[in-house]
Every structure is written in structure tokens, then in C-alpha cells.
């Protein structure tokens with residue numbers, strides 16, 4: 355009996371010790387802590403099911419900053435745009451992006467970064483490619499490739515004799531931009547400079563890489579969540595190897611090669627990093643092109659205003675001249691910004707390396723705890739926040755345009771001016787390196803599509819599809835279902 359009692363007491367003491375070690379208590383000034391009954395997992399299952407709905411529910415209960423446990427990690431979500439700027443400006447010894455990026459690269463692409471690898475060190479090199487002359491060269495390359503790729507698509511229509519081709523818009527946009535991205539970033543020569551045999555080969559490769567990438571892209575959220583079955587893991591491994599093999603055949607762009615250079619000791623790691631960069635550079639472009647094309651086709655006024663601006667580039671002689679005109683299109687700039695406001699849903703994540711105090715306007719200061727992960731989610735606020743944007747779920751192409759044609763930047767929350775009404779590119783030191791290049795690519799795509807082709811929705815009255823919330827946090831949202839359009843060459847226009 356005595357023995358049984360001692361075992362009982364020892365077990366109780368162990369349980370209490372484990373609970374004290376694993377249970378967390380909220381400290382003064384820390385964000386509200388949302389407790390969960392399932393140890394370790396916490397709210398992971400509900401979160402995975404529908405992140406946007408989960409975060410909205412948590413916001414209604416706790417306010418716009420709170421901490422939850424997700425699969426062993428305490429994550430503080432911040433949806434108060436008034437503190438974004440001071441958070442994103444923090445030094446890496448307080449809030450660290452490299453640790454998050456390394457974790458992401460490992461989980462999605464099996465890349466192990468070498469010790470001391472820092473994204474901040476690459477800023478100078480990125481500037482060389484994405485500003486000034488480097489950017490002009492890249493844009494010229496992109497215009498040539500995009501023109502040649504988009505030319506391929508109406509062929510089937512001419513053969514059928516009807517003049518019109520029916521396509522599913524999401525696949526159509528994503529495919530054209532992926533193939534262009536592959537040729538621009540991974541192949542050294544422009545498509546119009548290579549010999550005929552090589553030209554066919556490159557076109558075939560761009561198609562092949564695109565088909566494989568679609569399969570991988572679909573399954574990426576499950577890879578990230580670690581919910582793949584054994585069979586799926588084998589399939590993903592094969593897909594990645596096949597794409598990697600295609601990406602290393604031409605070894606063109608020095609931007610890609612400069613990025614993988616620090617991993618030079620390990621060829622396998624370099625191949626994986628090329629795939630990661632292919633995804634980083636292409637994963638958002640096609641979906642953005644889809645949404646803006648759809649929103650424009652559904653809004654006659656927006657479409658007319660954008661077409662009018664684009665028509666100024668129709669007499670441009672070459673790529674540089676087209677880009678020159680496209681750099682000065684305030685209405686289209688606003689329409690792109692508005693599209694991204696509606697559809698860009700990245701998680702801007704940092705690891706809290708030291709306890710961090712952040713001031714809050716007219717509210718108590720916030721304390722973020724060392725060891726936690728901090729995630730800003732601008733999709734909910736400011737982007738879809740009715741206090742910041744009127745009719746936040748409606749596409750208003752001129753929302754970011756002042757009457758004098760300049761960019762509108764006045765947006766308010768709790769009476770305070772916000773510096774940014776939308777953060778699709780991130781912000782601070784780790785914002786997207788290729789914002790200008792990406793914007794030029796979307797504009798060039800729209801230029802060719804809307805000035806050289808007639809494009810119509812098959813069902814103009816249908817509402818736009820909902821978002822596939824499964825992909826929330828990864829960047830630009832993808833549609834839940836496809837949208838059919840038809841298009842044909844405008845008789846007198848040559849692409």
C-alpha cells in the first residue's frame with residue numbers, strides 16, 4: 355500500500371513539473387494568450403483548416419494582437435498596421451528574418467543554408483540586377499520572351515477557323531508568365547537570338563518545366579504542413595528532381611547563379627536553391643496576372659481606362675520603348691496595387707531573438723517574448739480592413755489614384771495616418787527585391803493581351819471565384835475554381 359502511495363505521489367509531482375514547464379502564463383504587456391486543450395498541437399488543426407477564418411475569429415475575441423500555440427511553437431499574430439513599420443524596422447538581433455527563411459527553405463525545398471548565410475548580405479547584389487541598367491536588361495529580355503510565348507497561343511484558333519479560342523484564365527496567365535520567367539531568368543540568350551533548333555528546344559523545355567511546376571505548386575501547402583503520405587513524398591521527390599534537372603540545363607541568369615554561389619560546395623544544394631528561387635520568382639506573378647485580368651474584364655470603366663494608357667505603347671519600336679511607356683501608367687499602377695490589396699496574403703514572419711518592447715499609439719506598449727515567432731498578416735489589416743478602405747472587398751481600380759494622377763497614400767486607422775495602405779511586397783529590409791521587375795512583367799503581359807487580342811469572359815455575370823484559403827500565408831491567393839474566357843487576335847494588330 356505504501357509503495358502504491360509513493361508511486362502515486364511521484365507520478366503527480368512529475369505531471370505537475372511537466373505542466374509547469376510546458377504551460378505558459380501571460381506576462382504583463384504581453385498580447386492575450388489563447389489557450390488550447392490539446393497539448394503541443396494547440397490550435398494547429400483549426401488553423402490549418404482555414405487560416406483566414408481562424409485569425410478573424412481570434413481577432414474578434416482577443417483584438418488585433420494575440421498569441422496562439424501552433425504545433426509546438428508560440429506564434430504572435432499582429433494585425434494592427436500602426437505597429438508594422440516599427441516591427442519591420444527592427445534590427446535582426448531582435449527580430450530575425452534569416453532564421454525564418456532558413457526554416458522555410460528547409461521545409462519546402464530541402465535546402466540547408468551554410469552557417470553565416472545572411473539575406474542582408476545579398477541586398478547589394480540584388481540592387482545590381484533589379485535597379486538601373488541591370489533592371490533594363492532584364493526587362494528587355496522579358497519583353498522579347500513574353501512576346502514570343504504569347505504568340506504561340508492563338509494558333510489553335512486560326513486552325514479551328516472560328517477566330518476565337520476558349521481557355522481557362524488562371525492556367526493561361528500562369529503558364530505564359532512561368533514560361534517567360536523560365537526563359538528570362540534561367541536561359542542566357544533571348545529567344546529571338548538563338549538558332550532555330552535551340553529555339554524549339556527552349557520552348558519545349560519551358561512547357562515541360564511549367565507542367566511539372568503546376569503539380570508541385572498545388573502540393574506546396576501540404577509539404578509545408580508536413581501532411582504528405584509516403585506515396586506523395588515519393589511523387590514530390592521525383593517532381594523536384596525533374597524540375598531541378600530542367601533548371602540547370604541552360605544556367606543563364608547571373609542573378610540566379612549569384613544567389614546559389616554561396617552554396618557552391620554542394621551541387622545538390624545549388625540545384626535545390628535554383629528551384630526555391632524559381633518558385634520565389636514565379637509563384638506570385640501568374641496568380642496576380644490572373645486576378646487583374648479578371649477584375650478588369652468585369653469592370654468596363656477600369657478596362658477602358660487601362661486600355662487607353664496601354665495604347666500609348668502600341669507604336670513603341672522595341673522592348674525598351676515599350677517598357678519606357680509602361681513605367682508611366684498611373685491608372686494601371688493603381689489597378690495593380692488594388693488587385694494586390696485584394697489578393698496578396700503573405701505571412702511576414704520573424705523570429706523573436708530577444709524580448710522586444712514596441713510602442714502602440716494610445717494603447718499599452720507591447721512585449722514580444724524571446725523564442726516566439728511573430729507574424730504580421732496585412733491581408734486582414736490594412737488590406738481588408740473596413741476602417742482603412744471603404745468597401746474593402748470590392749475592386750476599385752482608382753483607389754490608389756489621386757484626382758491629379760499621382761499615387762494616393764493617405765489611409766487612416768484609429769485616426770492615425772498609415773504609411774502603407776497595403777503590403778503585398780512586404781516591407782523593411784526583407785521586402786521583395788524584384789517589385790519593379792514584377793510590376794513591369796504584369797504590365798507587359800496586360801499590354802500584349804489587351805492591345806493585341808480581344809478577350810471576353812464566357813460568363814460575364816458570374817462573381818469572381820473565392821480564394822483557396824489552404825494557401826494563405828504563401829503569397830498571392832489562388833482561385834477556388836477556374837474562369838473561362840475566349841480570345842482572338844485583333845485583325846490589324848501584330849503581336
Ligand code: HEM
Pocket residue numbers: 455473634635636638639642698700701702703778779780781784785786787788789791792829830
Ligand atoms: C506579384 C509578384 C510578387 C509579389 C506579390 C512578391 C511578394 C514578395 C513578398 C511578400 C516577399 C517576402 C517579404 C518578407 O517576408 O518580408 C518576397 C520575397 C522575395 N521575392 Fe518577391 N514577389 C513577387 C515577385 C517576385 C519576382 C518576379 C521575383 C524575382 C525575379 C521575386 C523575388 C523574391 C525574392 C528572392 C524574395 C526573398 C527576399 C529575401 O529572401 O531577402 N519576387 N516577395
